[in-house]
Amino acid sequence: MKLYNLYIPAENTVPVVASIPHSGTYVPSSVRKQYKRNPEPILSPVDWHLDKLYDFLSELGITLIQATHSRYVVNLNRGPDEPLFGPESSCAVPCENAFKNPLYDRELSNSEINARIKKYYTPYHNRLAAILNQMINEHGKVYLLDLHGYFVGPTENVCLGNVNETTCSEQLIGSFESSLKKHGFSVVRNEKWIGGYITRHYGSKDNVEALQIELRFPAYLDRESFDEEEVKEWDSDKFRKAKERLRKVFSEIIKELCGSS
Numbered sequence: 001m002k003l004y005n006l007y008i009p010a011e012n013t014v015p016v017v018a019s020i021p022h023s024g025t026y027v028p029s030s031v032r033k034q035y036k037r038n039p040e041p042i043l044s045p046v047d048w049h050l051d052k053l054y055d056f057l058s059e060l061g062i063t064l065i066q067a068t069h070s071r072y073v074v075n076l077n078r079g080p081d082e083p084l085f086g087p088e089s090s091c092a093v094p095c096e097n098a099f100k101n102p103l104y105d106r107e108l109s110n111s112e113i114n115a116r117i118k119k120y121y122t123p124y125h126n127r128l129a130a131i132l133n134q135m136i137n138e139h140g141k142v143y144l145l146d147l148h149g150y151f152v153g154p155t156e157n158v159c160l161g162n163v164n165e166t167t168c169s170e171q172l173i174g175s176f177e178s179s180l181k182k183h184g185f186s187v188v189r190n191e192k193w194i195g196g197y198i199t200r201h202y203g204s205k206d207n208v209e210a211l212q213i214e215l216r217f218p219a220y221l222d223r224e225s226f227d228e229e230e231v232k233e234w235d236s237d238k239f240r241k242a243k244e245r246l247r248k249v250f251s252e253i254i255k256e257l258c259g260s261s
Helices: 110-139 170-182 197-203 237-258
Strands: 004-007 016-020 063-067 142-150 158-161 187-189 208-216
Touching: 004 110, 016 110, 016 237, 063 110, 110 142, 110 197, 142 197, 158 170, 170 187, 170 208, 170 237, 197 208
Parallel strands: 016 063, 016 142, 142 208, 158 187
Antiparallel strands: 004 063, 158 208
């Protein structure tokens, strides 16, 4: 299983890169055998089915990188700093799921942790950084959109985060806010989900504007509550309508930012 899917537009590429770090569900057997046995851990939640929801992005000229492996293998939206092993909310190798239930019966060794980072974490970030640098060389600047999903948090459909107005311009976040509202999404800014490592790290670099976009699960999945369980169902009228509305939003943003239709 490759570490990520990369979708590069065949033509009319615009200086916009989208990252989906948390929709993958694959867990290699070498990692799975390290998990606790009785009972086996529940690897939930992930950002359910965002890969399918946003599969239109490359058609609009946006370069998309999407992780295939579970956030419980490595969490790509956490920094590569010590401690590497610990709570899911802060560590690149989580010891628990997002419901704070343990994944292991023991502490992982330093060699196990470092091997996990080298094999599953670093390649994604190396490729993302290379894509951004290439865009800067070609266009002078690049917009990075880090796409996520959530349930517990703001009750609005979408939470936009730019780390309290520090990682992108008002033009970028304001354009998304206006277009999302125009197409029927309720929106809040920088409330709880203000931007994780990807937004903070890359948004601090010259000529990169980074915005985290958190979409609440009930805005596109046909159910109203989400617990510690796998969400297999996704194909519904609600999903398809949300996808079409999002396509209109992203089309409008590309036209405004890049002068492209």
